[in-house]
Amino acid sequence: MSTTTRYTPYQLDKMKSVAIQLGRKMPDTGTGNTEVQSLCKEIGVTRKQFRAWVYHNKKKYA
Numbered sequence: 001m002s003t004t005t006r007y008t009p010y011q012l013d014k015m016k017s018v019a020i021q022l023g024r025k026m027p028d029t030g031t032g033n034t035e036v037q038s039l040c041k042e043i044g045v046t047r048k049q050f051r052a053w054v055y056h057n058k059k060k061y062a
Contacts, residue, residue, distance in 0.1 A: 011043045
């Protein structure tokens with residue numbers, strides 16, 4: 001059984017701003033990927049969690 005990840009308002013704000021900059025698409029390589037990695041390290045989430053959050057919130061924040 002998987003657990004639900006709870007994000008702080010700070011984490012949500014940072015993820016939202018980076019997702020808008022990336023155009024809601026997760027980069028595989030290049031400058032976008034390093035930006036995603038640094039964001040994840042800064043706010044304390046994994047790249048997989050960030051990718052899932054972007055996928056599940058595409059329409060909500062579009």
